[in-house]
Amino acid sequence: MTRPEALFPLFAELETLPGVGPKAAQAFRTLGVERPKDLLYLMPHSVVDRALRASVRDVTPPATLTVEVEVGQHVPPRRKGGPYRVHVRDRKLEFTLVFFHARTDYLQKLLPTGQRRLVSGKVELFDGMAQIVHPDHVLRPDEADEIPAYEPVYPLAAGLTQKLVQKAVAGALARVPDLGEWIDAGLKSREGWPDWTRALHMVHAPDGPAGLAPDHPARQRLAYDELFAHQLMLSIARARLRRGKGIETRGDGHLRARVLKSLPYAPTGAQVRAVAEIEADMARPVRMNRLLQGDVGAGKTLVAFQALLIAVEAGGQGVMMAPTEILARQHFEGLEPLARAAGVRLELLTGRDRGAERAAKLADLAAGRIPILVGTHAVFQKDVAFHDLRLAVVDEQHRFGVAQRMELAAKGRAVDVLVMTATPIPRSLALATHGDMDVSVLDEKPAGRKPIRTAMVPAERLDEVVDHLRKAVAEGRQAYWVCPLVEESEVVDYASAEERFRSLRAALGDRVGLVHGQMPPAEKDAAMARFVAGETSVLVATTVIEVGVNVPNATIMVIERAETFGLAQLHQLRGRVGRGEAQSTCLLLYQPPLSETGRRRLKTIRDTEDGFRIAEEDLAMRGAGDLIGTAQSGLPRFRVADLERQAGLMGLAQSDARKLLHDDPGLSGPRGEAARALLWLMDQDRALRLISVG
Template structure:
């Protein structure tokens, strides 16, 4: 879908803007996360410098930004390369030294003796004398109009100077086209929002610290635009999916009954309700796109299996895709046992299946002798062909993109899609990233699941924790020991895990295993198998165990530096225990220099094990970008929306979208045409092809 010409300046390369050469383009692109003018315009200021303070020098305070009108009285050239130019100025009440290091000679030329100058910068004390190192501005008094009273501060990158960012933003603002209004005019009047272009200019020229607040009309307006684009795109995508022909899958319940008998427990009321909702979708002649969300251990897997068996009863096939090899193997171990009881063959297909095993699995899927496939992203490789795929189940949806979801769905004709997540999603976010899906929610615990006692301990008490762990393993318990999220560097995290493994191995020789994401598959499998079988009693791990790992005998989890993990991630990790009949414990070791946010996070986790309550608290504490505990995934990484501050705008955008598409389903009206521009502006134009008047 070609982009309208009116938007071309916004999507032009940064290098096309005046004053931006290759070096500056690379630095700005690194700072703003993109190479186009629109990326620069979406890089909002995160602070301001107030230059309105104009004290006399005898009253000037170090540590503050001041704007001064002064006269140059002395200049001292540097005595060495390391020394600064020292230029002394006065205003009749006192003196100040301007310090210019490095290539300061160029700026020193702006300060000849006797010249009157306006200078602005931060004041400091140097050996009892007031100084201003490298003023931000040096101007003749007649050019005072060039000095901003309130100067925006953008996040920079090494080598990029504030004035370079300021000039680049000004150049990008000069390209702003005059676009028609896409928001509901009544809403714009009610909220007293500026127009789009006016709002973009306003956020880059804040007139006070208060103008940076998410609630400021200009910021709220731009956040609403981003949400409206997303809600319209979701609604059109959902509408298109709902019109795709599906097929009615009916079963006689025979295979389900056999699997449930082998499972050994009746479904909980919540599981039965979710399955009934899924069954209604499967029976309908349109495609299913449903999200099954449940707390840690809520029993999603059995619901998914029963849904897959309905497809098999109808004479078709089903597939389950998991995000990691470890989780795919675990799903296969659980599901294959229940399928065997029902006389159904389930094959495993990950990147690790090679040679004859892989060929046999591929052949069985192609000829239909295997009715269920379980695997990783390997399932949607070109070589994988199904005889008749009717249902695709995708586990931990937030780790896959929509593109991957569609690829798996394309492996069959009229494929129904069921998405699962063990990460409870705040209701606010359900309207964003998952707004195109119907939702089933599992609450409560299946029979046999016990609450986990959660205790927080300062890191200084680690010796006591090691002692307590020793007592538990002497009593037959098995213990996960999760190492800290040290940094964004996997190598650093790995080093921390290896160091803890070595330390615990000295206390408990031969009883400690290690598992991390850099291990080869067979070594990881062996470490997990040793722990599951009790050959090792302690498993030191990175967050590779976060999702889905199921060892019912494990009843203790120790999480080091718990303050470094997100709340949802801590809850996921805690869910690795409490799966058996023994009382279970989670020990959170924290650094005593806690931030307020980290303290609230640990208090919340200690106070409740309700994942949905935790998800809402996590959204409030961290905002939407990380509310699922993984930076790369989860809800969309908004550029202009700030959650939770803008949560009310989500419902407004959803309601406005519903009304708009009801009145103008093909976006053919003048406002509809403006909304099409909005979709292009936020690069959601793919859905425009679904409209009749494209």
């Protein structure tokens, strides 16, 4: 598992590069550059046009100019610290070079009177005269080729200059070894991509602004390398999971039949299909690793519960894990009627269970007397033992990334894993975050779900909205009123929610409740419970109600300052209503005038309830990191690849990676060896450990 020797120079200390001392190395680290190899992927974000011009007259100041001049008279400063001027003349015009705090002897050597020099820098007008203050380059005419026609401009951090970064990048490029090709030959020639080394040299010496575009062949090639390495790592993790002997779990269907008989409706085609896919996976001798992706209200719970029943029918146990206690409790309440119909014992285990009660549950679990357990991650604590665990259902994937999935596998439990997510993710992102999994999609709404009427309402019509609420409450209906995220500070949000709560209470009486992020958990739970029980009719809330709350009687959702929310968030919030028999409404209150993106966002929500369409639109508008909140998304950080503009490459990379592993599971052939080098370059070498234990 050692790093290939050819890569050693690229993994040396940064200080071994020309011009990089300890201070610069520290500054580079803030840009995420730790080793010379990282500089190869520090992409220039723009170019400076330094093509040679005949005269100052050929550009409109202020602009960058490269021109050949004859050096004239030097005029030293009149007072200390004043400007030192050098008069120069190009083919058509005379202008001035200006220097501050420069030594006379140095300038006379740099610009000897009567000689010709090439100068390049920013030309500006000062009192109607053209001048260049501190030119970037002053060279002899025979050194002209030292100035590139287009000079790359790199991101900087405090303590770095463009010159220093350019020099360090050149130093890293000089160390690039000759590596084998890891891209499939047919794909490479079909796409017209250059070799790796050639691509690196091209992106760092762009031939004009077009050289920076995501669709430039060199950029595409390097983006593909990055996505391919990522998919290869996921495919290796997937193959490792599959190598771990799974248990063949086959149910006879008797418990599932009871549940389906008790339901007032038939499952959708998508639900039936998803259960069939899961059933087939569980019956195989390899471990299941499947993602169940469903829109708000697409009926994931029923599918997950049927999967759990397959485990029970086969004589085993199942567990459902949620990220928070409130969600675990909700899953438990949602599954209870189904468990009653099946005649199966269901228990809840969270951090709140203490003492004798907890001990009794653990004893029953270990003896196999609890077939289905719902809980938070507490179910993975040391003292929790199952009698025969077959299936783990994990809710809300984003807090459970690839690393945690590997960990679950490493516990040596050959359990099948089913992950549920309510966030419809566009395909390119689903592959980035869940490329190691097989995917089942629920793309139909259950029968009897009425569409939600959505309207955009300007803030000045607030009084009408309150009147509308008054009537609805009188008819016994319930409503959510979501307050805006005013600032990142919880305190301000809390103040705005408090204020809205008071004004609605004045208008509607004491049937108005309040829940926000600053409340102690027990108070929050109590406020939610009162709303669920129908004791309060209107619940004023900050976005804490976004995930999982289920109150079928709630038919109105008011979102205040809707333009401040993201598309996915608006979609999730709207999904809190429309869960019962009655017609539901979602009112998007906005503050005019709307920005162009604000209008586009609200119109998208108004015009469609299809979460996948909304997610694609969101990706186009916001970018991948924001879409699932980069901090907790488990979304890899790509340096070259741009998931919005190069989405198509991700699917290619996945099928290519899976094919390579299928043909060469040990990565020992020529292309496999090259791919190993790529995994090292992309810091995905931990995947190689999974192969080497094979």
